[in-house]
Amino acid sequence: MEHLLEMMGDRKRWAILMGAVFIIGAAWIWLSAVPASATPSGEISSPLEGFAAPDFTLELMQGGEVTLSDLRGRVVIVNLWASWCPPCRAEMPALQRLYEDNHERGLEILAVNSTFQDSAGAAQDFVDELGLTFLVPLDRSGDVSRLYQLRALPSTFFIDRHGVIRQVVLGGPMSEATLQVAVESLMDEMP
Amino acid sequence: MFPVLQIGSLALRLPGLLLIVGLWLATFLVDREAPRRGVSGAVVNSLIFYALIGGLLGARLGYALGYFDVYLKNPLALISLNPDALAPLEGAVSAGIVALIYAQRKRLPLRPTLDVLAPGLSLFAVFVGLAHLSSGDAYGAVTQVPWAIELWDAMRHPAQVYEILLAAIVFGLIWWLSSRSAFTGFLFLSWLSLAAAGRLILEAFRGDSAIVLGGLRLAQLVSLAILMLALVALHVLAKREESSPAPQS
Structure with missing residues (x-):
């Protein structure tokens, strides 16, 4: 010393x-x-900011199927929810307004219902009650919830036009302002 | 990784909880360190508290200003609990301004106050590492070393574990130095040098570095600059101490 x-x-x-x-x-x-491995890579898929959004195909409540990667070129919000989860219910009206305001500009919302820990009937009732018009995929097996390492409901992933996750929000409810801000910056990016 | 503690419909974010615990423990270290340096521990802890509040307000207002139209339509969103709607730089600047104003009003001497904060800061850094381990943030680069962990769909350096170990070593050294402090400012500058050196080493194993100048890691450049400045400051203060030896408490 x-x-x-x-x-x-x-x-x-x-x-x-x-x-x-x-x-x-x-x-x-x-x-x-830096070697190539040192930065977040758009090639590795993981439910984390900076990574490619893990791809999935699910049956829709509205009928038919949806595949996430088919929506490349559009801004996508993946929101995992259940009808018994109060904060999930609370943020749905804001998501609906956001969808109505921005769908034409290239916004898609996939409100993935955690059907394996919910019931398709209760989910259907809730969607009808609020008159939700965006796509509601049904995760009956829990595969997508596992793929997105679901630990809190709701969990929301903002995915850019290139299929890369840009923001993750665990828990809720999110205010409409938070949603609008998150989407606005992604909307302005060129496909 | 265990980011969320789910209790019924309540989702507690574990990283935030760890940071609060770290902050709480740091305030004890402030109370321990303050009397040695002739500063009031209560005043320094108030300084931390006000700086945090100021930082939080500044961060939210800074964020809202960036999206003025959205918040004008929906002003209640200003008090939303969403931690994502915060602007870090604006927050840090306003925390600094609040701290300066408070320190001036309470006539807190700069260098002794910084010395008082050093052990707490070095302990808090350990909890930042634990928070990163819990959330999976600040993750490591892809690697094939035998101790690699699987995270975010790849085998990676356990950078969060390195971070915790480095922070623990720095904390141990600062703890040891705290009773051997040679001149005012010594302890804080020692912490600054060690923390910067630690980050310089750690960043090489991170997988989320901001890259500048065609491949160099920004955090390393900043750390090296801070390290060099801290070493210069140590020399300047040591010289000043030599030329006017003052009694040390």
Whole structure:
């Protein structure tokens, strides 16, 4: 300790130490310059910001099927919900208004019902009650909930036109302003 | 990774909880450190509290200003609990301004106050690492080392574990130095140097680095700059101490 303090006050020795630190630091930065693996990759899919959104195909409550990757080129919100989850119910009207305002501009909403821990009937009643017009895929097996590592309801993923997740919101309800802001910046990006 | 503690319909975000615990423990260290440096621990803890409130307000207002139209239509959203609707830079600046104003009004001396904060800051950094481990943020680069962990669909460096270990080492060193502090400002600058050096090392294993200048990691460049400035400041203060030796508490 004494030695260190003595060195600290000695201009020449401290300068030598600083020079050494700088050279080692700079060399380390150079050595750790980025290989391809060091940044979030649009090629690896994972339910995380900066990664490609994991793809899925699900049956729709409205009939037919939807495949996430078919919506490439549009901004997509994937919202995982259940009819018994109060914050999920609370944010649905805001999602509906957002959808009405932005669908023409290229917004899709996939409100994936966690049917494996809900009932299709209760989900249908809720959708009818609120008059929701966006797509409601039914996750009967729980595969999509597992794929998106669902730990909290609702969970919402904002996916850009290239299929990359740009924002993840766990829990809710989200305010309409939060939704609008999240979507607005993605809308302005070129496909 | 265990980001959310689900209790019935209540989803507690574990990372946030860990940060609060870290902050709470840090305030104890402030109380321990303050008397040694002739500063009131209560005043420094109030400073932290006001800076946090100021930072939070600034971050939300800064965010809302960026999306003025949306918030004008829906002003209640200003008080939404959503932590994503915060602007970090505006938050940091307003926290700094509030801290400065408060410190001026309470006539807190700068260097002793920073020294008082150093052990708390170094302990808080350990909890930042734990929060990253819990959320899976600040993840490592893809690798094939034998101790790689599977995260976000790839085998990666357990960068969060490295982060916790480095922060723990820095905390241990700062704890050791805190009773051997040579001059005012020494402890804080030591923490700053060690934290910057730690980040310089850690960043090499991260998989989410911001990249500048064709492949260099921004955080490393900033860390090296901070490290060099801290070393210069240590020398300047040591020299000043030599030329006017003052009694140390």
